Amino acid sequence: MTRLFQSNDQTLRRMCYLTIKEMANISEDVIIVTSSLTKDMTGKEDVYRGPAIRALCRITDTTMLQAIERYMKQAIVDKVPSVSSSALVSSLHMVKMSYDVVKRWVNEAQEAASSDNIMVQYHALGLLYHLRKNDRLAVTKMLNKFTKSGLKSPFAYCMLIRIASKLLDETEGGHDSPLFDFIESCLRNKNEMVVYEAASAIVHMPNCTARELAPAVSVLQLFCSSPKAALRYAAVRTLNKVAMKHPSAVTACNLDLENLITDSNRSIATLAITTLLKTGSESSVDRLMKQISSFVSEISDEFKVVVVQAISALCQKYPRKHSVMMNFLSNMLRDDGGFEYKRAIVDCIISIIEENPESKETGLAHLCEFIEDCEHTVLATKILHLLGKEGPRTPQPSKYIRFIFNRVVLESEAVRAAAVSALAKFGAQNDDLLPSVLVLMQRCMMDSDDEVRDRATFYMNVLQQKQKALNAAYIFNGLSVSIPGLEKSLHQYTLEPSEKPFDMKSVPLATTPITEQKMEIAPVATSKLPEKLAPSRQDIYQEQLASIPEFQALGPLFKSSEPVQLTEAETEYVVRCIKHTFARHMVFQFDCTNTLNDQLLQKVVVQMEPSEAYEVAHYIPAPSLPYSQPGSSYTLVRLPDDDPTAVSCTFSCTMKYLVRDCDPNTGEPDDDGYDDEYVLEDLEVTVADHIQKVLKPNFGAAWEEVGDENEKEETFALASVRTLDEAVGNIISFLGMQPCERSDKVPENKNSHVLFLAGVFRGGHDVLVRARLALADGVTMQVTVRSTEETVVDVILASVG
Amino acid sequence: MDSTSLEPSLYTVKAVFILDNDGNRLLSKYYDPELYPTMKEQKNFENNVFSKTHKADNEIAFLEGMTIVYKSSIDLFFYVVGSAQENELMLMSVLNCLFDSVSHILRKNVERRCLLDNMEGVFLVVDEIIDGGVILESDSQQVLQKVNYRADDNPLTEQSVAQHLTEKLALTTNVLQSAKEQIKWSILK
Numbered sequence: 001m002t003r004l005f006q007s008n009d010q011t012l013r014r015m016c017y018l019t020i021k022e023m024a025n026i027s028e029d030v031i032i033v034t035s036s037l038t039k040d041m042t043g044k045e046d047v048y049r050g051p052a053i054r055a056l057c058r059i060t061d062t063t064m065l066q067a068i069e070r071y072m073k074q075a076i077v078d079k080v081p082s083v084s085s086s087a088l089v090s091s092l093h094m095v096k097m098s099y100d101v102v103k104r105w106v107n108e109a110q111e112a113a114s115s116d117n118i119m120v121q122y123h124a125l126g127l128l129y130h131l132r133k134n135d136r137l138a139v140t141k142m143l144n145k146f147t148k149s150g151l152k153s154p155f156a157y158c159m160l161i162r163i164a165s166k167l168l169d170e171t172e173g174g175h176d177s178p179l180f181d182f183i184e185s186c187l188r189n190k191n192e193m194v195v196y197e198a199a200s201a202i203v204h205m206p207n208c209t210a211r212e213l214a215p216a217v218s219v220l221q222l223f224c225s226s227p228k229a230a231l232r233y234a235a236v237r238t239l240n241k242v243a244m245k246h247p248s249a250v251t252a253c254n255l256d257l258e259n260l261i262t263d264s265n266r267s268i269a270t271l272a273i274t275t276l277l278k279t280g281s282e283s284s285v286d287r288l289m290k291q292i293s294s295f296v297s298e299i300s301d302e303f304k305v306v307v308v309q310a311i312s313a314l315c316q317k318y319p320r321k322h323s324v325m326m327n328f329l330s331n332m333l334r335d336d337g338g339f340e341y342k343r344a345i346v347d348c349i350i351s352i353i354e355e356n357p358e359s360k361e362t363g364l365a366h367l368c369e370f371i372e373d374c375e376h377t378v379l380a381t382k383i384l385h386l387l388g389k390e391g392p393r394t395p396q397p398s399k400y401i402r403f404i405f406n407r408v409v410l411e412s413e414a415v416r417a418a419a420v421s422a423l424a425k426f427g428a429q430n431d432d433l434l435p436s437v438l439v440l441m442q443r444c445m446m447d448s449d450d451e452v453r454d455r456a457t458f459y460m461n462v463l464q465q466k467q468k469a470l471n472a473a474y475i476f477n478g479l480s481v482s483i484p485g486l487e488k489s490l491h492q493y494t495l496e497p498s499e500k501p502f503d504m505k506s507v508p509l510a511t512t513p514i515t516e517q518k519m520e521i522a523p524v525a526t527s528k529l530p531e532k533l534a535p536s537r538q539d540i541y542q543e544q545l546a547s548i549p550e551f552q553a554l555g556p557l558f559k560s561s562e563p564v565q566l567t568e569a570e571t572e573y574v575v576r577c578i579k580h581t582f583a584r585h586m587v588f589q590f591d592c593t594n595t596l597n598d599q600l601l602q603k604v605v606v607q608m609e610p611s612e613a614y615e616v617a618h619y620i621p622a623p624s625l626p627y628s629q630p631g632s633s634y635t636l637v638r639l640p641d642d643d644p645t646a647v648s649c650t651f652s653c654t655m656k657y658l659v660r661d662c663d664p665n666t667g668e669p670d671d672d673g674y675d676d677e678y679v680l681e682d683l684e685v686t687v688a689d690h691i692q693k694v695l696k697p698n699f700g701a702a703w704e705e706v707g708d709e710n711e712k713e714e715t716f717a718l719a720s721v722r723t724l725d726e727a728v729g730n731i732i733s734f735l736g737m738q739p740c741e742r743s744d745k746v747p748e749n750k751n752s753h754v755l756f757l758a759g760v761f762r763g764g765h766d767v768l769v770r771a772r773l774a775l776a777d778g779v780t781m782q783v784t785v786r787s788t789e790e791t792v793v794d795v796i797l798a799s800v801g
Numbered sequence: 802m803d804s805t806s807l808e809p810s811l812y813t814v815k816a817v818f819i820l821d822n823d824g825n826r827l828l829s830k831y832y833d834p835e836l837y838p839t840m841k842e843q844k845n846f847e848n849n850v851f852s853k854t855h856k857a858d859n860e861i862a863f864l865e866g867m868t869i870v871y872k873s874s875i876d877l878f879f880y881v882v883g884s885a886q887e888n889e890l891m892l893m894s895v896l897n898c899l900f901d902s903v904s905h906i907l908r909k910n911v912e913r914r915c916l917l918d919n920m921e922g923v924f925l926v927v928d929e930i931i932d933g934g935v936i937l938e939s940d941s942q943q944v945l946q947k948v949n950y951r952a953d954d955n956p957l958t959e960q961s962v963a964q965h966l967t968e969k970l971a972l973t974t975n976v977l978q979s980a981k982e983q984i985k986w987s988i989l990k
Binding site: 166 | 809811853862864890891894924932933936937939943949
């Protein structure tokens with residue numbers, strides 16, 4: 001290798017550098033090469049210096065870095081721009097390796113930033129930002145200096161715009177801050193790159209009003225008609241994002257967008273169409289659909305998913321057009337496509353069916369046709385479950401049975417099992433179909449797969465009993481307990497020999513699953529999401545509380561509430577409270593964080609004064625709270641036994657602790673301390689804390705099952721509420737119960753509504769509420785409550801009143 | 802197209818590659834270590850990109866969550882790949898710089914055979930434009946100055962053979978001329 005260095009041929013020398021860089025990962029013995037490179041780096045030939053620096057930095061490690069530090073510093077401020085650029089870029093690469101050493105070169109980088117060459121400016125700015133990323137104040141100062149002093153490099157401007165928008169994001173600065181003005185002034189820069197970057201940054205800012213967006217949108221509109229395809233693509237993509245949040249701002253560009261539909265670049269055309277779909281009016285929907293169907297076969301899968309999602313949003317906006325869209329979607333289903341694409345279409349159809357009852361028949365028919373020939377098991381099972389849920393309520397359920405039974409005969413095991421479950425639901429709801437369903441079930445009991453046979457036998461026996469209550473419990477509304485909790489309880493049951501049978505009520509209920517709204521309305525690289533059953537929040541809390549010895553005698557955890565903030569955001573101590581409900585006790589967990597770095601808190605206890613008959617039993621203090629490390633303190637409260645209807649209470653809370661001053665830099669506390677207290681906000685316990693939400697897919701069946709022995713009814717007038725939506729929201733949040741059968745959505749222009757709520761009261765008692773709301777002058781509400789326990793009914797009615 | 806903005810960073814380019822008419826790679830460099838680490842994945846990606854882009858001659862495409870700008874000439878395809886939130890115009894400037902520099906080096910003869918003959922020059926050009934994912938230079942004149950590479954003259958073309966011969970002839974006529982002069986003067990003296 002050294003021999004090659006002696007040659008004078010420029011090209012050969014440069015290729016040497018390249019080879020060194022490539023071999024950097026493999027070779028171990030780099031000392032020989034290092035000295036030659038260092039010689040080149042400081043030599044007279046400018047052509048060699050830049051690449052030599054870059055090659056050297058690729059093979060350097062932390063120890064050698066100290067040795068060449070002097071040369072690097074000189075190189076950064078060198079007059080030759082290529083040398084300076086190379087040094088700056090290499091320093092950037094080495095930041096990952098040894099941040100501290102590179103940090104010492106900040107001054108040189110600062111000097112380089114005021115150079116004339118545009119690339120040197122860009123690199124220096126980038127390096128400075130990376131070095132100061134964590135110090136927000138330094139970044140702000142740097143930005144202020146550079147925005148005033150004006151740079152020549154368009155790349156540097158783009159970088160500045162990005163830094164400014166990130167800073168605005170973090171500080172949540174208003175739109176009158178100088179950073180925003182700077183970004184807006186960049187809209188008028190000469191270079192298109194800068195203009196586009198500025199427009200893109202403004203569009204992405206979270207709280208933009210239409211007025212601020214207007215200049216950005218007009219700039220993008222100009223780009224739409226540019227001859228360069230890249231500009232058109234960039235403009236259309238950004239307009240698409242704007243249309244998601246502010247469709248009205250984009251309507252001015254509709255004409256330009258329509259021209260782009262026929263663009264030769266398919267990506268641009270697709271984006272233009274999806275933007276128009278978001279902002280278009282009802283009349284243009286038909287026309288747009290026709291245009292899309294003509295080219296949908298040519299675009300890639302990711303764009304097809306984008307188009308489907310745009311159609312889904314459109315369906316929600318214009319429910320009357322569902323027939324056109326349903327036809328379109330079913331045609332797309334028949335074509336080829338990947339799994340993601342088909343899944344997007346199926347989801348879209350299902351959401352149309354759920355939102356729009358008129359489209360149910362056609363939708364279900366299309367889906368049935370689809371599962372005849374579907375190769376994706378996940379989709380087939382999903383559709384079968386939907387058929388089982390919705391099919392029995394259609395006017396002619398028997399026609400779906402044929403489709404389902406075909407699945408039982410033809411498909412794989414998972415699909416067969418789902419088909420059996422769906423058949424059972426038909427049998428349970430429609431008495432006239434019951435004999436035929438039983439016959440079909442009998443045939444399923446001979447299946448080769450054991451899951452299918454088990455399910456068939458189980459359902460056969462339940463159906464043969466012909467009791468509505470059993471049907472409701474076992475066929476319609478499935479298991480509502482949390483699965484890890486069930487596993488633990490069963491395990492415990494098997495360990496302790498006991499005479500009485502296993503009680504399902506002792507298993508903690510599953511919190512209603514938080515369906516993540518994936519707001520990904522754009523093509524994204526398919527990420528692999530693990531779909532394992534992660535333990536829910538409740539199970540985690542159960543583990544934590546079970547580890548504290550005083551709480552082990554309380555029994556299983558019934559419910560944990562969401563955290564409630566008991567202090568303002570920027571105070572000295574930040575405290576939030578989580579309320580855990582047990583069978584006869586409540587545990588309040590206070591998560592405290594000390595934000596003062598010159599104090600150490602010890603023996604932190606939150607003292608509570610109840611306003612009603614609650615009794616504070618025990619305090620468990622948090623032993624020590626150093627700076628910014630959260631700790632938890634617990635308070636155990638016994639619920640009143642004598643008056644079961646007294647469920648709500650207000651506690652006034654005070655935090656008491658021993659404070660020791662300590663040195664802010666080292667964290668060493670002083671020897672003595674003093675007692676102090678800090679008043680927190682009041683904490684409310686309401687009826688919602690005693691009820692756990694449970695989703696009952698079939699409310700009617702559950703209503704029959706609970707029976708009317710403990711039914712009570714009362715009528716209330718809600719004075720302060722003006723609309724049905726508001727009333728519904730208030731009731732749901734006050735009672736803390738789960739709305740069923742999508743009754744939380746009030747259809748438009750209706751004066752009356754029925755709300756179904758389901759939950760389980762502390763102690764394991766089912767409770768169901770049916771509320772009839774009518775809008776006249778104010779809102780009147782007739783509440784009917786059913787439960788397995790009389791006191792629960794009284795509690796609910798007393799709290800509503 | 803999620804609404805989170807890109808973390809401001811100098812690392813803008815993820816990959817650069819040059820493919821020929823059949824989609825075989827001639828030169829490729831990947832700068833993002835998490836992106837397609839193995840050779841097999843890289844080739845797969847290149848095949849995907851090629852199949853989607855070689856028919857229509859547009860400049861920009863979107864695949865597998867990344868923005869790709871490209872240019873084609875005679876029988877070569879140049880691609881520059883960046884992340885989806887990257888400024889497309891920046892990527893275009895890199896592509897233009899690359900294309901202009903390469904075409905200058907190859908004396909406007911941007912086709913496969915010529916490229917293969919002058920591979921080292923092309924390597925140097927790519928190295929000068931992008932270093933580890935950071936755009937180093939975007940002006941093709943600057944790049945050419947730094948690379949300072951001369952494409953070899955191809956001695957087998959007819960034109961240069963004829964040139965060679967005429968040069969030699971001119972030289973010999975000169976020599977003969979001067980010899981004649983010398984003899985003349987020596988006789989006359």
